[in-house]
Amino acid sequence: MEWKLEQNGVASSPAALTGSAKAVFRTLAFSGPSTRPQIGAVLGLSRPTMSAAIAELERLGYVEMIGMVQGPLGRRAVQYRIGPGAGHVIAVDAGSTHVRLRVSTLDRRLLYSHVYRLPVRQFVMNEEISRAVAGQVAAALAQAQPEWGPLRALGIAVPTRVVGPGGDAEASRQNVVFTAFRPPSGVAVVLENNVNCAAVAERYYGAAEGEETFAYIQIGLKIGMGLMLGGQLVRGRSGAAGEIGHLSFPLAPGMEPQAGEVERYLGTESLMVRVRADWPVDAGPPPGDTAELLFLAERGNQAAQRHVDRHAADIGAIVATCVSVVDPGLVVLGGGFGASPLLLPRVRETVNRLSYAAEIRSSLLGADATVLGIERLAIERALSAALGEDA
Amino acid sequence: MEWKLEQNGVASSPAALTGSAKAVFRTLAFSGPSTRPQIGAVLGLSRPTMSAAIAELERLGYVEMIGMVQGPLGRRAVQYRIGPGAGHVIAVDAGSTHVRLRVSTLDRRLLYSHVYRLPVRQFVMNEEISRAVAGQVAAALAQAQPEWGPLRALGIAVPTRVVGPGGDAEASRQNVVFTAFRPPSGVAVVLENNVNCAAVAERYYGAAEGEETFAYIQIGLKIGMGLMLGGQLVRGRSGAAGEIGHLSFPLAPGMEPQAGEVERYLGTESLMVRVRADWPVDAGPPPGDTAELLFLAERGNQAAQRHVDRHAADIGAIVATCVSVVDPGLVVLGGGFGASPLLLPRVRETVNRLSYAAEIRSSLLGADATVLGIERLAIERALSAALGEDA
DNA sequence: CATTCAGCGTTAGGCATCTTAACTAACAAA
C-alpha cells in the first residue's frame, strides 16, 4: 500500500488502522487513562496485539504515555491516554436564554468553556441565536492552542427538531442556526435536538447512567422527550420523535382535540397563569415564576403545594401515555420545572396507576445536560472521523 | 482443530463456518435461489471466497445445487438454494379464534400448513388455546418428512406481551401457552406478541415492505401497536411497548383518566354497542358485527358511514398520539376493523391535522399477517441456530 | 544482598480468512 502524500510531503493520516487499534482508541476515549493490560482485558486482546495497536496509535499521536502504574505485584505497567494528535471537539448548546460552549479532548478533558447569556430571551430559533453561536465559536477558535490538535467535530444542540440526511431540512428550521454562522470548513458538524442531547447526557453521566432504555422528559417553558431504546437515540422518520409538546389534547368522547395543546397546557407559562388566577388572598403574594412556586411548596405553603401536586398529576398522565407507547421502564424528569423532586411522589403514583410499572427519577445534571450531551455526540463523531470511518 | 465426535462416530455439525459462508447462507435464505456471482456481487466477496463458502455449506447439506442459469453471454452459472440439511421451522399463531400453523424451510418454502378453528372464542390466553397449540404442533410433527431436515426453531405468536430474558414472565402471562403444551426438547422456541409479529410481516411482505421505520396499529376486538424503528422491533423494557390499548383516557382538564379505557372505547365491542344504540329506525336492521357495518357503509348506508367516520376520527386521534411520540413516518392499519380502506380518508385527515405528516396505509396481509411474522422470526432464530451463533 | 516470583512487554511462529492474479472451462456470436 502506498501512502497518499500531501503537497508539503507530509504523509496524510493513513487512517488504515487495524480493528484492534480502533477499539483501543475508543476504549481510551470512553474509559479514560488505562494501562495496556486493562484495555486488553476489557477488549479480550492478547498482549502482542495490544503492543501493535498502541504502536500504531502512538505513531499518529493518537495516544500518549502518561506514567506508570504499580500493581500489588510484578512489573509496573505503562499508562496511556488520548494524545494531542487525536484532536478536540467544540460543543455548543444554542439555547433560548444562554449559549453554552465547551471545548474538550476526545477523552473529555475540558480545554475551554464559556456561558454566554443572551440579552433577550428568544422564543424560537432565529438569527439572534445564530449570531451568538457565531461569536462564541469564534472566541473558542481564537483560544485554540497547538497542543489541542486538530478540530475534529463541531456539535450544536438546537431547540428545533433535526431531520436526518434526506429529510426536509427546510421544514424543521434546523438550518436557521447557520443564518449568521458558518462552521469552519472541513470540520464534521453534528446537529441534534437539545432534548435529545439532554437524554444522552443523562444516559452517560446522569440519572440514567448505564441504562440502555429510558425516556427523558423535559418540562419547562416547553415540553419534550428524548427517547433512548436499546442504547440508540430514537429520532423518528423526520426527527420529530419525542415532540410530545405537540400531542393533541384533550382526548375525550365528544371533545375536539387540538394539536399542540399539551405544550400550551403543561408548559410553565400556562401553569403560572393558573396559579395566579387561583391564589388565595391570605396566602401572601403569588409566586412570580416556577422557581418561587417550588420554593414556596418546599417551605410548606399549602396553595403552592396544591398547584405543584395538580401539575404533577397532569404530567403523570402524559408520562403514562409515553410509557404505554414505548415502555421505557425508566423515565427521567428534567427541565426547569420537571427536575424538581417535589413532583416525584405524585408522578409516580399517577404513572403506576395508569400504566405499566416504570421507575421515575429526577434529572441530576441541570442546565449543563444539553451541552454535555452534544459534547458526547460530537466526540463520537470525532472518533469516527479520526479513525477514517466516515464514508 | 479437531472435530467433536458423537457416539455413533458421525461428526457433529462443526458449526465453525467462516463469516463469508454464514453471510452466503443468510443471503440464500432471504433472497431465494441465486447463483454464485449474484451472491458474490451482493456481499462483495471474491470468486475464490464464494467457492470456499459454497463448498463449506454444501458439505453440511446447508445448500444444494438446483440448476444452471444462462446469462446473455458467457459460461452459465450454477444456481443454489437452501438445502435439506438446513432444516425447517414451525410457526404457530395462537389466536383467540384460530390456531394457524405453517411449517417451512429456512427459505420459506411451505412444507405444511393448517388452520384450526377453536370451538369457542377465547378472550384471554388460557389452557384451551394451549391445548389447541399442542394438538396442531403434534399433527405437524407427525407429518415430518426426512427431507425436511432437522427442526431448528418453533415460533409461537401469543396475544400477551412477551418479556425478554430476565423479565418477569409470570406477570406477562406469556407462559400460559405452555400449560398444556411442551415444545419438543432441544428446539429453540421463539415467543413473540402477535401484534409485533404482524408488524414484522407487514415489513417484509406487506404494506410496509422494505420500510425500516413504521408503526403497525391493529384495531379489532383489541387495540395494539407493533413498532419498528430502524429495522428493529421495539419491545420496551418489559415487552409492553405498543400496548396502546392500555392508554389512559380521557385526557382533559378536570377529568380523571382511567387506565385501559382506550381499548374499551375503541374496541369493536363498544363500537357496536354505540352503533346499535344510535341506529335510525328507518335505516333497516342494525348491523350485527363490524364486517356488516363496513359492508353497509361501502354500499352507501348513511348511518353506517356516519359511525365508521366517527370511529375513524377517534382512531385518528390515537394514531396521532403515537405519531407524536415516535414519529414513525408510516402507519399501517390492520386488524378486523382497522384494515378497511374506508377508514383511510378520515384517519389521514385527523392525523395530519393533529400531528406531523405521516403516511397511512391499510394492511395487505389480513389474517395471515401474524403467522407470517412469527415464521420470519422463527427463521431468523433458526439461521442463528444452524450457524452456531446462539450462545 | 541475592533470590524468587508475578506481572509487563516483545519476539517468533502459526493460523484463519480474506484478497489479487492467472489460469482453465464453458458458452454465444461472429
Added chain:
DNA sequence: TTTGTTAGTTAAGATGCCTAACGCTGAATG
C-alpha cells in the same frame, strides 16, 4: 473455427489476530 465473455479453480500473498516462549522489572523473601 475463432473470439470474447462469464464462471469457476488454483496459487500466492496480505492482514490481523492468536499462542508460546523469553527477557525485563518491580516487590517480597531469606
